[in-house]
Amino acid sequence: MDVSRRRFLGGRKPGPAPFRPPWSVPEARFVNTCTACDDCLKACPTGLLQRGEGGLPVADFAAAACTFCGDCARACTTGAIGRDSTAAPWAFGIAIAEGCLAAQNVECRVCGEACDVSAIRFRPRIGGVPLPEVDNTACNGCGACIAPCPVSAVQRIAGVGGVTPNPELP
Structure with missing residues (x-):
């Protein structure tokens, strides 16, 4: 079998998880919990949070920076974004x-x-x-x-x- 055909039929190689809003739950749980309601995007004062693949929020550092204000966490009613101030927002x-x-x-x-x-x-x-x-x-x-x-x-x-x-x- 042609290697390029195998790669095409086998799907894409998984890449790193996208950068979600600060203090987000782990990726698998985030994808299952987030409803893509855009409340966190609307609450973000800097415009850092943007609609990503599948309509889920991502942190787009090409557009802005994070002030760690916590507005996105307060706006999230699903629990996809937590707000543990003792934990790192990102690693x-x-x-x-x-x-x-x-x-x-x-x-x-x-x-x-x-x-x-x-x-x-x-x-x-x-x-x-x-x-x-x-x-x-x-x-x-x-x-x-x-x-x-x-x-x-x-x-x-x-x-x-x-x-x-x-x-x-x-």
Whole structure:
């Protein structure tokens, strides 16, 4: 059998779960619990939450950042989004890819300026512009650094961050 036909007939390779609203229950339970009512989308003051695949909400960091206000959790009546303030809203940190303008010797500090918790710092270097250094122990996962990057070099990395991840969260 042709390998490409087998891949087509066998379906898609499952990818990582989408980023759901902060404090969401695990993905399988979220998909079964969320009614796609859009109440959390309407409640989100920054516009971070968008309608994703199947009409379910996703956190779109290309559009906005999270303020951790909890409005989405308060608006959710199904229990798909919890609000445990002792738990991490997400378990991710960030990385800066090689496409970063500073790595190309072009002065840019947009991501660091957007970071309210100073998780991205720029250290001077001889013979070039300062390069960004990420401290994922300080990163709170708000995503404010992602959208303003002019070359989309700031990326989320699942499973890291400054907060202890709750195993019940995606």
